[in-house]
Each structure stands twice: as structure tokens, then as C-alpha cells.
Amino acid sequence: MRIMHVVLTPRHSGAEMLAATLAEVHMTAQVGVAGVMGINPCELAFRPVWSKLEEKGVWCASPARLLGRLGRLRYIRATLRDFRPDVIVAHSVIPAAYARVAIKLTASAIPVVTVMHAATNDDYAGGLLRLSERILKRDAAAVVTVTETAANNYRLRCGAPRRLLTIPNGTELDRFAFDEHARDRLRAEFKIDDDVTVVLQVGRLSPVKNQAASVLALKDMLRTGQSAELWLAGLTEDPSYSDALKRLVEQHHLAGKVRFLGSRPDVAALLSAADVYVMPSEREAHSVAMIEALASGVPIVASTIPVFEFATRFAGVVTVDPASHRDYAASIIELLTKAKIRHQRDLSAYSIARVAERYAALFGDVTSREGVA
Known part of the structure; x- marks a missing residue:
């Protein structure tokens, strides 16, 4: 055929x-x-x-x-x-x-x-x-x-x-399994110390992906004394939104704390390097990115949209309304206080x-x- x-x-x-x-x-x-x-x-x-x-x-x-x-x-x-x-x-x-x-x-x-x-x-x-x-x-x-x-x-x-x-x-579940060597290599490449929390969001830069909520959540995390960075990986679908995100970063004095990584072929390594994965999307279909994150075992904070309900059956996944960036930040911090661990999840159905x-x-x-x- x-x-x-x-x-x-x-x-x-x-x-x-x-x-x-x-x-x-x-x-x-x-x-x-x-x-x-x-x-x-x-x-x-x-x-x-x-x-x-x-x-x-x-x-x-x-x-x-x-x-x-x-x-x-x-x-x-x-x-x-x-x-x-x-x-x-x-x-x-x-x-x-x-x-x-x-x-x-x-x-x-x-x-x-x-x-x-x-x-x-x-x-x-x-x-x-x-x-x-x-x-x-x-x-x-x-x-x-x-x-x-x-x-x-x-x-x-x-x-x-x-x-x-x-x-x-x-997705290819084995490809996205946690890789400690990839974690060490990428964090060394980005000069990230072990005590710095890496918050990762993967998705095209677009209002529907709601990266602005993650920027505001990072601001609140830093105010509580957290040592953290936000990595935004994804192609620029909406240049005006990308520009607005960069202005938001500047407005809240987050330069050096938010990395715009662009389109990346090494999402599996990024997931290994991250300590928490966030997905504050306003809309999604059956997200491949969510399945990849689940496969990596990384703790996940996602929005409370119906298509993410399937993910809440797995360990280390919480949902929150990202409209409240304080609640969003608090959910990330709460996950991290339970230790930066990787979760074992049975994803054979995916x-x-x-x-x-x-x-x-x-x-x-x-x-x-x-x-x-």
C-alpha cells in the first residue's frame, strides 16, 4: 500500500x-x-x-x-x-x-x-x-x-x-521518557543551576496557547522567593502576540527569567530538563504535546478545559484556571513542594x-x- x-x-x-x-x-x-x-x-x-x-x-x-x-x-x-x-x-x-x-x-x-x-x-x-x-x-x-x-x-x-x-x-512514548543525561547536558548548555526551577511550556506563540498567563505566574513565583525560569518553546504563529509577550516580560522586569526558544527539534530533551510543565491553553484538541509531557513523567499544571480531563487521571497532574495567575503560580509551587520527582504513568493507550x-x-x-x- x-x-x-x-x-x-x-x-x-x-x-x-x-x-x-x-x-x-x-x-x-x-x-x-x-x-x-x-x-x-x-x-x-x-x-x-x-x-x-x-x-x-x-x-x-x-x-x-x-x-x-x-x-x-x-x-x-x-x-x-x-x-x-x-x-x-x-x-x-x-x-x-x-x-x-x-x-x-x-x-x-x-x-x-x-x-x-x-x-x-x-x-x-x-x-x-x-x-x-x-x-x-x-x-x-x-x-x-x-x-x-x-x-x-x-x-x-x-x-x-x-x-x-x-x-x-x-506519540512515541519511549522517545519522551525521562533522560537524566539529556537533562544535565541541556541545563549545562543553558547554564542553569540545580536549584533553579525550570518551568516549560511548549506550543506555538498564539493567544490560544496563553503564554501570557505563564509569564504572569512566573512573576508571582519569583515574588514568593522561588528561583525559577520560564522556557517558552514553539514557533511564532502570531508575531503581534509574540511582541506583546516580550513587552509583558519587560514590563514586569523578567528579562533573563524568560527564554523564548523558538521552534525546537529537541522537545524530549527540554521535557527532561524541566521541573514542571505548564499548559494554560484556552483551547486544544487531543493534544500531542500533553501526551509527550505525560510520557516524560514531569509534573504538569494545565488549564481546566474539558480536553485535559483525561490527563488528571495520572499522577502529578493538576488543573487550574489560569485566569488567576496567582492561583496558577500557587499550583506550580504546590507541585514542586512535593519534590522534583518523575512520575510513572501507564500511557499504553496513547x-x-x-x-x-x-x-x-x-x-x-x-x-x-x-x-x-
């Missing part, structure tokens, strides 16, 4: 990392030949991931420059012609629309599986997107959501597709191997239904 994953921009973000990981796992398990196509150019910080995929035999392609709508369609058609997939997996709404239009233009019978990733769990809340999906939904062999809430919202917005199922996200098996079964089913060899 030849499996082509289509993403909008190859970058360090949940949908793109899931596509890359599934492609690698399916190649390694000899489920089939896997490829990943970006509609936009690959971001510089993501190129090490791209190179690793290619070393594993994954077929990778993205244009050298940004393309217009017609250019995107031509590029997708040419790439599909070169790769000759048996199934296309389109991650998120824009790749899903482009992939299905490209297939219609070539009068091809290649099945398209759409995977929904929006943090709102309501991918088609917008009127134009909803209209396009109602037109194109019959061209999707299946629609996959990462939460049941997203599945219910899809039915509400767009009606019933040919097939709708929920497959929660997963193993990427298990997730990949479910996707492989779906691909086999849709290709057999469409009569693809």
Missing part, C-alpha cells in the same frame, strides 16, 4: 508531527510505502525531521516557494502523479479541500481520508469552510476526528459523511504504535472499498 500524508506546512505542530510519525511507523512496520507532502515550503526548523524521514525511506516533498491556489493544485497533482498513492491522508481542513479538488480534477478514484485537528474541536465553524465541506464531503472516503466532541460538531455542521470515526492522538494500527486498518478498509489493489 502506498500512503501519502498531505499537510499544509511541514513544521513543529501537532498535525504535522502526527503525519510524520505515522509515516515513519508505517514504513518501519512495513505497512506500506509512506510519503509526506507539504502544500507550503518546509520550515527551516522542521528540516531535521524531514531529513530523518527520508533516511527511513519516507518520500518527502514540498514546494520551494509559496504558491497560489492554482499553483497548489498543480503541485499536488504533479506530486500525486509521481508518488502514485493508494490512499491520501489529508491533515486539517485546507489540505483536505485541496486534496479532494485535485483528485476530482484528475478524475481519479484514490480514496481521501480527512483528519481533523483544530484546537476548537469545531473545524467547520466558519461559514465558507462549512459550505466547501458540504460540497466536498462525499469525496472523502472517511473523516477522522481526534475527539468525540469534534465528531459531534462535524455532524452538526456538515451532516453525516460516508464514514466518521474518532482516533485519539498518540502509544503511536496503537494509533498507527488503527489508521492502517482504516486505510486497508477504504482502499478495499474503493477497489484499490
Whole structure:
């Protein structure tokens, strides 16, 4: 079986990392030949991931420059012609629309599986997107959501597709297990003493990720006499928000206490180096970043949004409303007073191997239904 994953921009973000990981796992398990196509150019910080995929035999392609709508369609058609997939997996709404239009233009019978990733769990809340999906939904062999809430919202917005199922996200659990050597190496690189608490947040710089709450919580932690730093790792999705965060840091005299790390390929090492992980998000889907943090065993403070309820079943996880930065800071301090320990958590349900098996079964089913060899 030849499996082509289509993403909008190859970058360090949940949908793109899931596509890359599934492609690698399916190649390694000899489920089939896997490829990943970006509609936009690959971001510089993501190129090490791209190179690793290619070393594993994954077929990778993205244009050298940004393309217009017609250019995107031509590029997708040419790439599909070169790769000759048996199934296309389109991650998120824009790749899903482009992939299905490209297939219609070539009068091809290649099945398209759409995977929904929006943090709102309501991918088609917008009127134009909803209209396009109602037109194109019959061209999707299946629609996959990462939460049941997203599945219910899809039915509400767009009606019933040919097939709708929920497959929660997963990750490479062993990759994110605590590594003491990585911890020592990274803290030495950043010149962090053992008595300094490292608070880590991973996620694109965007209001929905709410990094501002973490900055204010750090201010309150320092006022109580804590020795701490905040590390913010993630690509800049919203430059104006990034600028506002830096102004907030300056306003509260936190220069030297907040590090903007940008997009990082070494999230596993960052998690090992951290003493507490925070996720004050206003919205999330089934967060891959949360699963990675759980796998590392690090203590976690997250917002009280429904999608994080699953995480509270595990040791060392608390939720708090980050709107009160004092309560948020107090929750972090309370976790740390119980000692900087790593927690053992059974995350087998979120193993990427298990997730990949479910996707492989779906691909086999849709290709057999469409009569693809």
C-alpha cells in the first residue's frame, strides 16, 4: 500500500508531527510505502525531521516557494502523479479541500481520508469552510476526528459523511521518557543551576496557547522567593502576540527569567530538563504535546478545559484556571513542594504504535472499498 500524508506546512505542530510519525511507523512496520507532502515550503526548523524521514525511506516533498491556489493544485497533482498513492491522508481542513479538488480534477478514484485537528474541536465553524465541506464531503472516503466532541460538531455542521470515526492522538512514548543525561547536558548548555526551577511550556506563540498567563505566574513565583525560569518553546504563529509577550516580560522586569526558544527539534530533551510543565491553553484538541509531557513523567499544571480531563487521571497532574495567575503560580509551587520527582504513568493507550494500527486498518478498509489493489 502506498500512503501519502498531505499537510499544509511541514513544521513543529501537532498535525504535522502526527503525519510524520505515522509515516515513519508505517514504513518501519512495513505497512506500506509512506510519503509526506507539504502544500507550503518546509520550515527551516522542521528540516531535521524531514531529513530523518527520508533516511527511513519516507518520500518527502514540498514546494520551494509559496504558491497560489492554482499553483497548489498543480503541485499536488504533479506530486500525486509521481508518488502514485493508494490512499491520501489529508491533515486539517485546507489540505483536505485541496486534496479532494485535485483528485476530482484528475478524475481519479484514490480514496481521501480527512483528519481533523483544530484546537476548537469545531473545524467547520466558519461559514465558507462549512459550505466547501458540504460540497466536498462525499469525496472523502472517511473523516477522522481526534475527539468525540469534534465528531459531534462535524455532524452538526456538515451532516453525516460516508464514514466518521474518532482516533485519539498518540506519540512515541519511549522517545519522551525521562533522560537524566539529556537533562544535565541541556541545563549545562543553558547554564542553569540545580536549584533553579525550570518551568516549560511548549506550543506555538498564539493567544490560544496563553503564554501570557505563564509569564504572569512566573512573576508571582519569583515574588514568593522561588528561583525559577520560564522556557517558552514553539514557533511564532502570531508575531503581534509574540511582541506583546516580550513587552509583558519587560514590563514586569523578567528579562533573563524568560527564554523564548523558538521552534525546537529537541522537545524530549527540554521535557527532561524541566521541573514542571505548564499548559494554560484556552483551547486544544487531543493534544500531542500533553501526551509527550505525560510520557516524560514531569509534573504538569494545565488549564481546566474539558480536553485535559483525561490527563488528571495520572499522577502529578493538576488543573487550574489560569485566569488567576496567582492561583496558577500557587499550583506550580504546590507541585514542586512535593519534590522534583518523575512520575510513572501507564500511557499504553496513547502509544503511536496503537494509533498507527488503527489508521492502517482504516486505510486497508477504504482502499478495499474503493477497489484499490
